Amino acid sequence: MDPPNLLPRLQSPLWRCHPVIASHGSTKFAQLGPRFFSSKSVDSGVGASSLPVLAPPAVGRWLLVSSALVFAVIVVGGVTRLTESGLSITEWRPVTGILPPQSVEDWNVEFDKYKATPEFKLMNHSISLGEFKNIFYMEWGHRILGRVIGVAFIAPLAYFAFRKKLPPSMPAKLTGMAFLIGFQGVLGWYMVKSGLEDSIMDTPGAAPRVSQYRLAAHLGTALVLYGGMLATGLAVMQDWRFARSGAWSGSKTVSWESVLSNPVIKSFSRKSRALTALVFLTALSGAFVAGLDAGLLYNEFPLMGGRIAPPMDELFSPAYAKAADRSDTWWRNIFENPTTVQFDHRLLAMTTYVSTCLLYLHSRRNAVRSLLPPTARRSMAAAFLMANVQVMLGLATLLYLVPVPVAAAHQAGSVALLSSMISTLVALRRPSAAAQLWRKAKVVAP
Numbered sequence: 001m002d003p004p005n006l007l008p009r010l011q012s013p014l015w016r017c018h019p020v021i022a023s024h025g026s027t028k029f030a031q032l033g034p035r036f037f038s039s040k041s042v043d044s045g046v047g048a049s050s051l052p053v054l055a056p057p058a059v060g061r062w063l064l065v066s067s068a069l070v071f072a073v074i075v076v077g078g079v080t081r082l083t084e085s086g087l088s089i090t091e092w093r094p095v096t097g098i099l100p101p102q103s104v105e106d107w108n109v110e111f112d113k114y115k116a117t118p119e120f121k122l123m124n125h126s127i128s129l130g131e132f133k134n135i136f137y138m139e140w141g142h143r144i145l146g147r148v149i150g151v152a153f154i155a156p157l158a159y160f161a162f163r164k165k166l167p168p169s170m171p172a173k174l175t176g177m178a179f180l181i182g183f184q185g186v187l188g189w190y191m192v193k194s195g196l197e198d199s200i201m202d203t204p205g206a207a208p209r210v211s212q213y214r215l216a217a218h219l220g221t222a223l224v225l226y227g228g229m230l231a232t233g234l235a236v237m238q239d240w241r242f243a244r245s246g247a248w249s250g251s252k253t254v255s256w257e258s259v260l261s262n263p264v265i266k267s268f269s270r271k272s273r274a275l276t277a278l279v280f281l282t283a284l285s286g287a288f289v290a291g292l293d294a295g296l297l298y299n300e301f302p303l304m305g306g307r308i309a310p311p312m313d314e315l316f317s318p319a320y321a322k323a324a325d326r327s328d329t330w331w332r333n334i335f336e337n338p339t340t341v342q343f344d345h346r347l348l349a350m351t352t353y354v355s356t357c358l359l360y361l362h363s364r365r366n367a368v369r370s371l372l373p374p375t376a377r378r379s380m381a382a383a384f385l386m387a388n389v390q391v392m393l394g395l396a397t398l399l400y401l402v403p404v405p406v407a408a409a410h411q412a413g414s415v416a417l418l419s420s421m422i423s424t425l426v427a428l429r430r431p432s433a434a435a436q437l438w439r440k441a442k443v444v445a446p
Contacts, residue, residue, distance in 0.1 A: 051441055052434040053167045054243055055160075055236045062156045063233030069152060070226040071415055073145045074219070078411040081290055082404045085138035086210065087119045090196055092189035098147065100140050110136065118200040119208035146188070150181050167434055173232065180225045184218070191218050212291025212335070219287040223280060226415065227422055234426040238375075242431045243438035249373030249427040256373075260430055265371050268363070269428050275355050275383075276421040282348040283414040289345050294338035295402045301395055304343065315340045349394055353387050356417075360384035376427035383420035389413055 080086050090113045091097070101107045111132050114120050120127075157174050160166050166174070191214035200206045241247045248256045259265055289295050298304040309315070320336050321329040333340045362368060363380045372380075393410040400406065431439070 052437055053164065054239065054432075054434045054438050055166055055170065057237060057240050059160055059165060060233045060236035060240065062160075063229050063236065066149065066153045067226055067229035067233060069145070069149045070222060070229060071412075071419075073142065073149060074222050074226065074415055075408060075412045076142050076145055077219075077222070078290070079404065079408050080138050080142045081215070082402070082407050083135065083138055084119070084123075085135035086142075086192055087117060087195045087208065088114055088132065088135040088139045089143070089192075090114060090117060092192075094147075094185065097140075097143065100137065107133065117196055117208070118198065119195065121201065122208050143188075146181075146185060150178075150185075153181060154178050167432070170232075173228070177225060177228055180221060180228075184221055184225065187214070187218050187221060191215055207293070209293070210291065212288045212341075215291040216284055216287035220280075220284050223283060223415070223418065227280075227418065230419060231422050231426055234423060235429060235432070238426060238429070239432050239435035243435045243442070246439060246443075248431060250375040250378070251373050254373050256430055259371055259373065260428065262371055264368055265428065268359075268368060268372070269425070271359055271362070272421065272424050272428070275352075275359055276418070276425060278348070278352050278355060279414070279418050279421055282345070282352045283418065285341070285345045285348050286411065286414060288335060288341045292336070292338045292341055294342040294345070295398060295407070297338055297342055299398055299401055301346075301398060304339075304346075309343060310339050315343060349391070352417075353391050356383055356387040373427055376424055379420055379423035379427055383417060383424065386413060386417040386420055390417055 089097070089110075101110050107129060111129055114132060114136075124131075157178060161171055191210045194211040194214055195209055200208050238249065246252050248254060260269075298310075302308070304310050315337070316329055316333045317337060318326055318329055320332040321327075322332065334344065335341070360380055360383065363372060363377060369377065390410065390413045393406060393413050397403070397407045397410045
């Protein structure tokens with residue numbers, strides 16, 4: 001049988017339009033297909049239709065600004081919780097709730113609604129209308145910032161998608177983020193609703209606060225959204241710099257192929273991912289501490305009541321079990337017993353701190369440092385710095401009975417530490433296929 005004639009294939013419009021792919025010698029790029037390509041071109045003389053879509057820096061800056069807004073709403077949400085303002089608005093009106101009350105009559109209507117809540121009856125029955133306005137504006141500002149994030153994200157997303165500035169893999173990812181923004185609004189109201197239930201009045205010793213489970217879900221979703229925006233924005237900027245100048249993770253001389261294929265860096269990347277997950281888990285456990293006011297117990301460190309750990313019958317009290325056979329004792333104490341929740345948060349926080357220090361010291365070893373690109377080294381140093389700051393803020397929050405400014409800074413610090421680890425992971429990411437093609441086109445162009 002005669003071998004197939006490849007000449008017609010090489011003369012086809014697809015291969016004529018994409019000479020960079022034909023010369024690359026990689027089936028991976030050839031399989032990208034026509035939908036991956038755009039009318040963009042670099043200033044190197046390559047044909048107008050020869051390069052795939054590469055997100056411009058404007059996309060990266062938009063994502064980074066969006067992540068900064070999410071960072072802000074996380075901190076504002078923490079302050080709202082710390083000042084016990086979250087239950088001041090008793091309805092969820094996504095459109096009509098944009099404006100606060102405009103007249104004295106409107107304020108009295110809102111105040112009357114609040115007077116019907118368990119929080120007013122059990123805790124704030126003596127507050128004045130002026131004091132109610134203070135907590136109302138705190139919650140209102142939190143909700144408005146959430147709406148601002150929605151508009152600031154969805155409008156540019158539609159613009160960039162319409163102008164075909166996004167690679168094919170990005171619209172689905174960004175649409176998922178847009179969905180998370182909307183879901184956050186629903187989840188936030190679902191959380192607030194748990195603190196408005198009249199059943200709280202019938203439960204002996206119950207405090208009018210939101211469910212710690214829903215609070216943790218609300219914070220966890222916000223952190224996922226923040227991490228996605230930050231990582232994607234940093235990746236876009238890194239790909240653009242690589243495509244234009246050949247700089248990868250802050251260096252024009254480092255070969256990303258040799259670095260990422262090295263077993264030492266592969267091991268470091270795995271450890272970095274594990275530490276990032278640990279930082280996320282520790283931040284999530286902080287939501288349970290906040291939801292149960294567990295920070296107001298055992299205001300000492302490193303001991304708890306003069307011991308390394310509270311007694312077992314206090315950590316796993318049968319009083320929290322709801323099943324007839326008490327089979328749920330262990331997990332209900334982990335998530336519902338303030339003493340156990342604080343103890344778990346301490347363990348996670350110290351494990352995170354020690355792990356961050358060890359990974360930073362590992363990155364300083366000559367065998368690792370010589371391979372890590374500059375951006376990864378800087379990000380790891382930032383993570384080490386933030387871990388130390390977080391320990392100090394956490395201790396101050398505990399020892400001084402959760403002062404609002406310090407506790408809010410502690411929550412912001414957890415997000416900053418997570419940001420440093422995300423930056424480390426992005427710095428050890430390979431350039432996208434599009435960025436590699438753009439770079440090759442610039443190199444081989446006459």
